[in-house]
Amino acid sequence: MKREDAYDPAAALHNAQLALHHIASDPIHRVSYFNDDMAEQDTKRHYIISEMEQAFRERQFVVYYQPIFSATTRKLISAEALVRWMHPDRGMIPPGDFIPIFEQEGFITKLDVYIWEEVCKYIKGRKDHGRPVVPISVNMSRLDTYNPRLTDIITGLTAKYHIRPGDLRFEITESTYSEDPERIQEIVRTLKDKGFSVLMDDFGSGYSSLAILKDLDIDVIKIDRGFVLDVTTNERASNVLGSVIRLTRRLHIPTVVEGVETKEQFDYMRGMGCDSIQGFYFARPGTAETLSDLIEKCGGTEEESNIKAFARETTIALAPKGGKKTILIVDDQPINRILLRTLLEDYYEVQEAGNGKTAIDMIRQNAGRIDLVLLDIVMPIFNGFDFLEEARAYDYGKNIPVIVMTEADSTENEIMALEYGANDFVKKPYQNETILLRVANQLKLNELTERNK
Amino acid sequence: MNDDYKNALRAIGVDVDTAIGRVVGKEDLYEKLLLMFFDDKSLEMLREKVAEGNIQGAFDAAHTIKGTAGNLGLDNINSVVMPMVEILRAGNDEGVAAMVEQTQAKYDELKAVIDKYAG
Numbered sequence: 001m002k003r004e005d006a007y008d009p010a011a012a013l014h015n016a017q018l019a020l021h022h023i024a025s026d027p028i029h030r031v032s033y034f035n036d037d038m039a040e041q042d043t044k045r046h047y048i049i050s051e052m053e054q055a056f057r058e059r060q061f062v063v064y065y066q067p068i069f070s071a072t073t074r075k076l077i078s079a080e081a082l083v084r085w086m087h088p089d090r091g092m093i094p095p096g097d098f099i100p101i102f103e104q105e106g107f108i109t110k111l112d113v114y115i116w117e118e119v120c121k122y123i124k125g126r127k128d129h130g131r132p133v134v135p136i137s138v139n140m141s142r143l144d145t146y147n148p149r150l151t152d153i154i155t156g157l158t159a160k161y162h163i164r165p166g167d168l169r170f171e172i173t174e175s176t177y178s179e180d181p182e183r184i185q186e187i188v189r190t191l192k193d194k195g196f197s198v199l200m201d202d203f204g205s206g207y208s209s210l211a212i213l214k215d216l217d218i219d220v221i222k223i224d225r226g227f228v229l230d231v232t233t234n235e236r237a238s239n240v241l242g243s244v245i246r247l248t249r250r251l252h253i254p255t256v257v258e259g260v261e262t263k264e265q266f267d268y269m270r271g272m273g274c275d276s277i278q279g280f281y282f283a284r285p286g287t288a289e290t291l292s293d294l295i296e297k298c299g300g301t302e303e304e305s306n307i308k309a310f311a312r313e314t315t316i317a318l319a320p321k322g323g324k325k326t327i328l329i330v331d332d333q334p335i336n337r338i339l340l341r342t343l344l345e346d347y348y349e350v351q352e353a354g355n356g357k358t359a360i361d362m363i364r365q366n367a368g369r370i371d372l373v374l375l376d377i378v379m380p381i382f383n384g385f386d387f388l389e390e391a392r393a394y395d396y397g398k399n400i401p402v403i404v405m406t407e408a409d410s411t412e413n414e415i416m417a418l419e420y421g422a423n424d425f426v427k428k429p430y431q432n433e434t435i436l437l438r439v440a441n442q443l444k445l446n447e448l449t450e451r452n453k
Numbered sequence: 454m455n456d457d458y459k460n461a462l463r464a465i466g467v468d469v470d471t472a473i474g475r476v477v478g479k480e481d482l483y484e485k486l487l488l489m490f491f492d493d494k495s496l497e498m499l500r501e502k503v504a505e506g507n508i509q510g511a512f513d514a515a516h517t518i519k520g521t522a523g524n525l526g527l528d529n530i531n532s533v534v535m536p537m538v539e540i541l542r543a544g545n546d547e548g549v550a551a552m553v554e555q556t557q558a559k560y561d562e563l564k565a566v567i568d569k570y571a572g
Contacts, residue, residue: 074478333493335486335521342476378516407520429523432475 018042048093048101055085056110062086063118065136066285067294068256068278071270073433075300080171080278081119081138082285083111108141113153115139119168120161122288127163131292132299137169137199142176145183151190165195169219172198174206177216181208185216192217199256204244213251221248223274225259232268245273324349325443326369330359330387331376331405340374343432344439355379356387364396372442373402374435375422377413388420399450401442405430454480458570465529465562472526486525487567493521496560500553503546511549512541518556530559 019034055061061083068078085093102108119136126133144150158165170191177184177200188198197219200212205224212218223244231238248255257269260279269277283294326349329340334354341350351370353359356379363370373391377384384404391397404417404425414425423445424438459469469483476482495517502510515538522530537552 333517333521335489335493336524338482338486338489339475339524342479342482376520378513378520380513407516428520429475432477 015039044097045101048098049105051087052102052105052107055087056114058088059114060086060088061111061114061118062287063115063122064285064287065291066278067283067291068137068276069282070300070302071266071274071277073300074298076134076294076298077276077300077302078135078137078169079291081115081136083115103141103143106143109144109147112139112141112144113157116154116157116168120157120163123163123167124161126292126295132295133167134295134299135167135169135197135302137171137197139201140170140172140176142173142179145172145176145180145187150187151194154191154196155194166197169197169199171201171222173201174203174208174212177212178206178208181211181215188216188218192219209244213247213253218253220254220256222256222258222278225279228257228259228261228265228269228279232264238268238272242272249273325371326351326366327439328353328359328362328370328373330354330356330373330379330384332379333376336376340435343435347436348439356382356384356390359387360390360397363391363400364394367396370400371446372439373400374439375402375404377404377406377417385416385420388417388422392421399446401446403438403442454484455570458484458566461566461570462563465566466532467563468526468528470526472524475524475526483525484571487563488571490521490525490527491560491564491567493517495521496553496556499556503549503553506546508541508544508546511546512538515541527563529563530556533559 015034015038018038019032022038023029023032062085064082064084065079066082067076068080069075070077083095083099085095085098087093099108099111102111116138119138123133123136147153154168154170158168172184172188191198199220199222200216200218201222202224203209203212203221204227223241227237227241227244229237231241245255254275256276256278257274258278260266260269260277260281262281265279266277266281286294324347327344328351329337329344330353331337331340332354337352337354341352344350348371351362353362356375359373359375360382363373373387375384375387388402388404391400391402401423402421404414404422405428406413406417406425407428417425423442426434426438454473462469473480473483476486495514499511499514499518502508502514515534519531519534519538522528522534533552533555537549537556540547540549540552
C-alpha cells in the first residue's frame with residue numbers, strides 16, 4: 001500500500017490486491033509491497049483484455065514466418081509461424097506482452113486456431129498458383145491440448161483448405177509434455193495417425209528431455225536456444241549439445257537448432273551434425289510474401305537434405321576406427337577436380353589424378369587404401385575406358401567401386417562404361433546430392449560385399 | 454563476390470546461382486575457378502583441330518569446354534558450344550569454324566566482366 005492511497009480507499013484496496021496477486025503462487029515471500037510497476041502491468045493487462053475481442057473481429061493478428069534452413073544443403077526446408085499483433089493505434093504489440101495474458105484469460109486456443117487457419121490459407125494460396133510449398137510448423141499451446149475437439153478442429157481446417165497433413169506441423173513445448181506426459185503421448189499418436197508431424201519445442205529447457213526421447217514418438221526435436229548461446233565458448237555446453245545431437249541421430253530423430261545468429265555458431269552446429277537451423281544467421285521472421293520469395297529463391301526439400309545427411313552418416317558409420325574413406329577423382333580438367341573435391345572433402349579423404357595412367361599408379365602404390373574412384377571418361381591421354389580395362393585386369397583394382405561421370409547426351413558411353421566394369425554412372429552436369437548419394441551407396445554396397453566374403 | 458559482379462555475370466547469361474550451389478556456397482572459390490577457366494587451352498586446341506580438319510580432335514576439345522563450362526554455369530558459352538558438339542559428334546564440321554569464333558566472342562565478353570569486377 002502507498003501512503004497517498006489513504007485518500008482513496010477503493011484504489012488502495014485494489015492496489016493491495018495487485019500486490020497480493022503478485023506473490024499468490026510464490027511459496028517463499030509472505031509480504032508484498034505495492035509499487036508503480038504493478039499498476040502499469042495491471043493497466044496494460046486490462047488494455048489488452050479490452051482490445052482482444054476487436055482484434056479477433058478485425059483480424060489484427062498477422063502471421064510472420066521464420067525460415068528453417070537445411071544445415072547440409074543450406075536450402076529453405078520449412079518455416080515456423082509466429083504471431084504479430086498489428087494494433088491500429090498502438091502499432092505492433094510484441095507477443096511477450098499479450099500471449100501470457102491470452103493464456104491466463106483462456107483466449108489462447110482461439111488465437112492458435114486463428115493462426116493455423118491463416119497458415120492453411122497461405123499454403124492453399126501457393127498451391128492454387130501452382131507454386132511449391134514447405135511444411136509450416138505452428139505452435140500448439142498447453143491449453144489447446146485440453147480441448148476435446150482438438151483433432152476435429154485440425155482435420156476440419158486441412159479439409160476446408162484442401163491441404164495435406166504433411167504441410168502442417170505442430171510444435172509442443174517440453175513443459176506442456178511434463179505437465180501430463182500420458183495425455184500428450186495420446187495426442188501425439190492421434191495427430192501422427194492422421195499424418196501430421198509433431199515437433200518438440202524448447203527441447204532441453206525442462207526436466208523431462210530424456211523421458212521425451214524415451215517415450216514420445218516425436219518427428220523433430222528443436223533444441224532450445226539456451227544451448228546455442230555459449231556453445232562456442234563453454235566446453236561443457238558444447239559437450240552436452242554434442243551428446244544430445246548424437247543421441248537424437250541414433251534414434252533417427254532430426255534436429256533443428258534455434259537461435260543461431262552468427263556464422264561461427266552455424267559452422268559449429270553443422271559440424272556437430274545438427275540437421276537444420278533456425279535463426280537470424282539465415283533469416284529473420286518475415287511476412288508471407290517474404291517467405292514466398294525465399295521459397296522461390298532457395299527452396300529445397302527435406303529429401304535432398306536427408307540424402308546429404310545420409311552421405312555423412314554413411315561415412316561415419318563406415319569409417320574404420322574413425323578414419324575417413326578415400327576417394328580418387330580422375331579428371332583431366334583441374335576445375336572439375338576442384339569442384340568434386342569441394343563437395344566431397346567434408347566427408348571423405350580426397351585424392352586427385354589428371355589422367356587414367358596416374359590413377360592406376362596411385363591405386364597400385366596405395367593398395368587397399370583407395371576406396372572408390374570417380375572417373376571422367378573423356379580424357380586426352382589414357383581415358384576412362386583405358387583406366388577401367390587396366391584396373392579390372394589386376395588384383396589391386398579388381399574390386400574398387402568405380403563411378404563414371406558421363407555427359408547427359410551419350411548413352412553409348414554409359415553402356416560401354418558398365419561393360420568395362422564400372423559400378424555406376426552419374427550424368428553431367430551433375431547435382432551435388434546425386435554424387436553424394438551414389439558415392440555413399442557404392443561404399444556401403446562394397447562394404448557389405450567385403451564383409452560377406 | 455559482390456552483387457554487382459554477380460549481376461554483371463547474370464546479364465551476359467551466366468547461371469551464377471546454380472554454379473555457386475555447386476561449390477557448396479563458396480563464392481570465393483567460384484571466383485577463382487572462373488579465372489582458372491581461362492588457363493585452359495581447350496579453345497586453342499579446338500581452333501587448331503578445326504583448322505586441321507581433325508573432327509574427332511575437335512569434338513574432344515569442344516566436349517571438354519562443354520563439361521567445364523556447364524559446371525561453372527557458363528550457359529552463355531554453352532549456348533554456342535553445345536550445338537557445335539552435336540555437329541562434330543555427327544562427324545561434320547560445317548559451320549564449325551564460325552562457331553569457334555562465336556565461342557571466342559563469348560569468352561572475350563566473359564573475360565571483360567571478370568577483369569572489371571574480380572578483386
